Amino acid sequence: xxxxxxxxxxxxxxxxxxxxxxxxxxxxxxxxxxxxxxxxxxxxxxxxxxxxxxxxxxxxxxxxxxxxxxxxxxxxxxxxxxxxxxxxxxxxxxxxxxxxxxxxxxxxxxxxxxxxxxxxxxxxxxxxxxxxxxxxxxxxxxxxxxxxxx
Amino acid sequence: xxxxxxxxxxxxxxxxxxxxxxxxxxxxxxxxxxxxxxxxxxxxxxxxxxxxxxxxxxxxxxxxxxxxxxxxxxxxxxxxxxxxxxxxxxxxxxxxxxxxxxxxxxxxxxxxxxxxxxxxxxxxxxxxxxxxxxxxxxxxxxxxxxxxxxxxxxxxxxxxxxxxxx
Numbered sequence: 001x002x003x004x005x006x007x008x009x010x011x012x013x014x015x016x017x018x019x020x021x022x023x024x025x026x027x028x029x030x031x032x033x034x035x036x037x038x039x040x041x042x043x044x045x046x047x048x049x050x051x052x053x054x055x056x057x058x059x060x061x062x063x064x065x066x067x068x069x070x071x072x073x074x075x076x077x078x079x080x081x082x083x084x085x086x087x088x089x090x091x092x093x094x095x096x097x098x099x100x101x102x103x104x105x106x107x108x109x110x111x112x113x114x115x116x117x118x119x120x121x122x123x124x125x126x127x128x129x130x131x132x133x134x135x136x137x138x139x140x141x142x143x144x145x146x147x148x149x150x
Numbered sequence: 151x152x153x154x155x156x157x158x159x160x161x162x163x164x165x166x167x168x169x170x171x172x173x174x175x176x177x178x179x180x181x182x183x184x185x186x187x188x189x190x191x192x193x194x195x196x197x198x199x200x201x202x203x204x205x206x207x208x209x210x211x212x213x214x215x216x217x218x219x220x221x222x223x224x225x226x227x228x229x230x231x232x233x234x235x236x237x238x239x240x241x242x243x244x245x246x247x248x249x250x251x252x253x254x255x256x257x258x259x260x261x262x263x264x265x266x267x268x269x270x271x272x273x274x275x276x277x278x279x280x281x282x283x284x285x286x287x288x289x290x291x292x293x294x295x296x297x298x299x300x301x302x303x304x305x306x307x308x309x310x311x312x313x314x315x316x
Contacts, residue, residue: 018226020177040303045164057179058281101276131262138209
């Protein structure tokens with residue numbers, strides 16, 4: 001991407017999008033692990049409206065763009081939906097993610113937002129996520145190279 | 151009995167009200183929509199972990215083309231998330247000021263490690279699968295969300311049952 005003549009608006013727009021995204025996470029309370037844990041312990045069902053509200057907005061946006069719009073103005077990328085291939089990892093990964101989310105009340109986007117509201121304690125969770133992502137990537141790289149070696 | 155009675159009243163289903171949740175959710179969707187409409191990029195928050203590791207690690211997996219070519223904007227996206235939350239926390243919130251969690255550090259660290267493994271193995275997180283994937287009506291994402299919701303609720307209930315709080 002850096003090789004192409006990139007629109008000067010590309011990074012500013014990404015930043016503004018992230019800003020609105022993070023604002024939403026803070027407004028909704030997802031930046032507070034306590035609120036997420038209250039939801040998972042059936043004490044406050046508000047989080048249904050966060051994911052529901054967000055998915056409705058992206059759903060309408062994706063539907064309109066893929067049907068009626070041509071290409072994204074800043075990158076000339078064709079509009080597509082987010083469809084990833086299904087395999088066993090999707091379920092195993094989801095289960096591990098779920099256990100982690102249930103223990104900590106924290107997921108990636110919400111953790112960054114939590115840091116934004118001054119929650120320096122959340123660095124424990126962010127550090128943990130990097131360790132987990134590194135362990136996962138390291139293990140899979142090793143696995144791939146031993147399979148090829150044989 | 152005490153645990154069941156509140157479920158009957160709508161008030162107790164939403165002790166903090168519904169509006170902040172709904173407005174927050176719409177803003178999360180709007181942020182993703184702005185990026186998508188301008189760039190065609192479907193943003194998730196967890197790929198940042200792997201793509202950022204490519205700056206410092208030589209492990210092959212982190213240095214795949216998709217991560218290296220997207221790592222710069224993913225850092226900008228994450229800084230945007232931090233900044234947006236800060237705008238709320240320190241300026242717009244009804245009670246502006248620094249906020250920190252009471253959840254214990256070992257829960258954050260241990261849960262974080264599992265979240266890091268699970269989100270990368272499972273190809274996405276609450277924003278990638280939960281918001282963008284569900285918005286795409288992707289069966290893969292719906293399966294992932296159903297799985298992580300089930301395990302998260304089970305785990306949180308278990309943690310509560312053994313008396314760990316906060």
